[in-house]
Structure formats: C-alpha cells, structure tokens
Amino acid sequence: MVTATGFPEIELADIGMHYPSDATEVIALQNVSLNIAKGEFVSLLGPSGCGKTTLLRLMADLIQPTSGSIKVAGKSAKEARLARKYGIVFQNPVLYDWRRVEENITLPLELMGVKKAERKRKAAELLDLVGLQGFGDKYPWQLSGGMQQRVAIARALSMEPEILLMDEPFSALDEFTRERLNEELLSIWSQVKNTVVFVTHSISESIFLSDRVFVLSPHPGRLSSVADIPLPRPRTREMRNSPEFFGLIAQIRGSFEGV
C-alpha cells in the first residue's frame, strides 16, 4: 500500500483560491493541504464546483493560488513546469488538426529540440503503448473520441514526465469506452510508473484507478476526506463487481452526506 509517507512528489500546503468578482468574492478553494507520494496514483473526486480542476491547474502552474504554497517534484509549480516535470491531459483531446497523430504525439519532443529520427522512434513506441499501432499517419479527425484521448495520453507521456496530470480525461466518452480506457490507463501506468493525479466526478472510476482518493466538497471548495483504496493491483474488470468495491463506493458516497 502506497501512502503519503513516501517521498512527496506534490505538496500543497494551505491552498486558498479566491476569484474576485463584481458583487462577491468567489472562494474556489479554502485551506487545502495534501501530499502525493512519488509513484502514487491519486484521484481528486467531487461534484462540480468543488475546485478539483482548479487544484489540478494549480499543480500545473496554469493558474496561481491566492494563498498557500505548492511544491511539485521538489520545486515551485512554475519551476516544475519549466523543467517539464509533468504531462497534462485535458477533458478534450486538444489535438492539433494540421498534425498527423504521430506529429501530435511528439509535439513536446519537437519543442525540446529532439531530432526527427528519435521522435519517429519514440512515436512508434508510444503508439504501441497506447494501443494505436498503425495510426501514426492518420489525422486526428479520422480517429474516434476514445482513440483521440489515447493520442493525448501518448503525447503527455512523450517527454517521460515524472507526473501525469489528468483533468477528467474520459468524462466526454461513453461508459463502455471509459471503462475500457480505465483498464488501459492502468496497464500503461504499470509500465511507466510515474505519479498520476486524476480528476474525476465518477466515484467508481476514482476507486478503480487510484491508490488514494481525495474527496472534495464545494462552496467553498475544500478537502473533506481521503480514502485509501486497498484493492490489490493489477486491478481487473471483475473487481468492479466485488463486495469490497461496492463497500468503497458506499464509504465514499457516505463522505458526501451532509455536503
């Protein structure tokens, strides 16, 4: 069981996030402190408005907190971003239409100045990893939604980041595709072995994937509880039907009571 006692990869201390608006100040996050260990797979779970995406964006240095401190891979969030410590996957694949799948995947490497032959080799490796062999020459629009999201994952992994940040990556997909991609994500992760922060509003998805689930509640967004997921790995499809799994769902659902 991986716990926060390992080397901390991401440390948030007393994070506050306020959006000033005309009438009232909106409090997106209040007093959020959490540690994520190196190599851990955690989910940020909560209903809309709980600030889970905001939290992820703070880690990614896409936004800056009003108060509190963030350490990512031992650096400030900005330094970590500049050192390309994380890869990010958004809710939409955000693929560039004018680039073939392969060129989309290796965009980060291109920006880093990696030579073309090496990019080509890496693209083949990543296409293999995400199960898209033979699709490198296609354009994004020629792929289904689920395949596009796999391309986005491959792109995020292309620079071999220590951390993978995922913002509701499968929420736009149908349930069947989503469950299949959950399994594939775990198989990819078992090979890559980096730290994953996964934002979702699905209780079962968070349980199936994670070592720990951070449960957030809204108005103001705050951390309400942390659930350890003691299911063994590798996780299998059958585990979704186990009494243990249902017990965890009930436990987490219970932590939302009174919200």
Added chain:
Amino acid sequence: MPTMVWGLGLLVLWEAASWYLLQVRQVPLAQSKLPYIHEVLRAFANYGGTLAKEGAVTFGNAGLGFLLGSAAGALLAILMSLSKWVEHLAFPYAVASQMIPILGLAPILYGIVHDEQVARILIAGYITFFPVSINTLRGLRSVEPSALELMYSYAAKSWSIYFKLKLPASLPGLFSGLKIAAPLAVTGAILVELMGARHGVGVIMLRNLYYGPSHTYMFWSTVIVGALLGVLSYLLMSAIERLVAPWQPEFRAKGGDRS
C-alpha cells in the same frame, strides 16, 4: 449533371428573352440590354486572342497587387495579434480606409503616380489588404485556450507557439480572406483601366462601350472575360488552400468523421 441542365436552361432562357426584346417588343437598343448569347460567343471567338492578351495584362497586374496587399494584410494581422497597442492604433484606419470609394480613389492615385501599371497594382493591393487582414486576425485569435495552455505546459517559447500553433490555426482565416479578396483585386484592376490605360480588359471594355451599339457583342465579351478572371482567381486560391491546409473540415472525406 443538375448544374449542366441548370446552366443550359439559363442560356436558353436568355436567348429567348433576347429574341423577345428584339423581335417581339422591338425595344430600342435591345441587343445592348440583352444580347444574343451566340453573337457574344462569336465575338468572343473572333477576338479571343486580343481578349486573352488584354485579360492576361489585367490578371497579371491584379495578381501583383493582390500579392502585395495580401502580404501587407497578413503582416498587419500578425502585428495586431501580437500587440493590442498596434491593433488600437491601426484598426480604425484600416476600417476607415474601406470607407473611401475606390471610384474616387483610383483617379487620385493615378494622378499621383502617373503610371497605369503602378496605379492598377496599388488599387488591387488596397482592395485586397482589408479582407485578408481581418480574416487572418480572426484566424490568429481563433486558437482555443486549451491549445494554448498545452503549449504553456510544455514551457514552449513564444515563437514556437506562433509557428506551431497560431500560424497554422490562422490558415483557414487567411484563405477565406484571400478568396474574398482575389476577385475584388481583379475588379479593382479593371476599374483603374477604365480611368485610362493602354492595356487591359478594362481598356477594350471602355472602347467598345464608346463605339456604341455596333460593338455591343464585343463589350459583353469583355464583361465575360472580367467575370472569368474573377472566377479563375477564386479557383486558384481554393486550389492553393487545398494544398497548404488540407486538414480543414470541408476537405474531409465523408464518413471518416469522428464517431
């Protein structure tokens, strides 16, 4: 096939109307108002060489002006997208410039440069400039926030964001500007020729208009040449667009869209 039938039907209708005006109603100057198509085509065939030669002169000048205007328009769009300050400074003038009637501007410009060649090129460029600039700017601004955040997450340099994201994303805008501007540039060049020049479609157009009803078929031929040049310029831009930005939705094969 339906287009063929439609076109033929239109020609038959035209011939019939022309005959009706001339023979039945006996309208004065009937042939100047609606000439027989076959007579126009005969004039077109008899003077094909002249029409082609003068058409080429017009097209060449329009093309040169179009290139200059497009380059200037695209450049201004880039500058405006880079700096709000440039936009606030240049945009009102760009809009105001379009309020000046070309019909008034052409003789003024001709009076200044005293060169039909240069005047034609300048007017064609002047007309081209605005639609290209506006549409390119819109294209540059069309980049999705998440596509930019992706670049930000890779710590991409501003120039790579420009070359790898903003410029490709602006191509559809640029081309819609070019497709609007190309036929306008031809019209602009012809307009200057009407003011006084030695060569070009506009010159024979004006000459045949002066000669009166006896030259009405030739006059109509020149009108057709002008229209054909406009269509040609548009088709040329469409063909180039297909080569340069083939990834746009309208060029996608049916049935291959995302599922």
